[in-house]
Amino acid sequence: MAATAAAPTTAADTDAATRLLRFALKQDAIGSGANGIVFLAVAAVFGSMFGLPAAFLVPVGAFLVAFAAALLLLAARQVVNRAAVVTVMVVNVAWVVASAEMLIAGWFPLTGLGTAFVIAQAAVVAGFTGLQFAGLRRVSAVTARG
Template sequence: MSAATAPGRVRGRAAAATPIMASRPSLRESMPGREPVTMTVHYRHDDRFDAALTCVISLAQGRQRPVRRKDLIMAAVASPSTAPAKAEAKLLRFALKQDAIGSGANGLVYLAAAAIFGSMFGLPAAMLVPVGAFLVAFAGFLLYLASRPAVNRAAVITVMAVNVAWVIASAEVLIAGWFPLTGLGIALVIAQAVVVAGFAGLQFAGLRKS
């Protein structure tokens, strides 16, 4: 092959390739009267996001009207992530877990040493056993509530109501003298009331933030 014929063949191949490239329609030609749209979607699993994404895709395919920047912004706003929700509920989950630890430990001690506590604190053992069983069950419910992906607000309000009722009952025990409490018994009732009131306060603060 000579040097004179090689460029001719190269030019011939380039010329033959030109019609193939020119025959491909551009995006603007395939969508007459519409501007091409470029979308970047950051996907997170969320039902509302799925609905918003479906709406955007249907708009992009021309089923309703051309996609505008306003549509994309509205779709992004309509799909909040679950990660910020978990971060906002961090204080609430912490309060529920601490309440569960305190209630569970207290309940187990009541069940294991009801007779000893009865003589030491002046509280009847017949009352400490059912109270201990309730506290253990209550602790399990708190742990279950704190482990859920979305904390149930109505359940948290119920937990706060139980804690407030405990504080009120503790005050009634001290004021009305329902039981012949010893000095240690009075200190125990006051300490428990203060701790439970603190749990209720933390749960209220966490509920407001979540």
């Protein structure tokens, strides 16, 4: 029985593998940044619509804007740092867990719209995390071949 060798990894293979990861990071950045800007700009309005205090939304908005900037920088690097991507995924998972805890523990007197918003944004963040995980696995598979 003849042994087969894996084909060497090319730059095109690596570029194709990182495409999904970069896409996931950029989409996360767009969503996080947009939410952050809106939270900062209209915290009082959103607070009354969702049942969240403006004093909560402003620092969350500032965090989201900074997080979005970090995601864009990470996605733009020639070589995407795996440890940084894992950190992003950990932050995203913490966001989803905190969102669930917010609902279960009743941290704030959320309106129906507020409850729907917390659930929707947690689902979107979980989706970004899934894409980031898939992208990271794809990159790992290609680099393991090379």
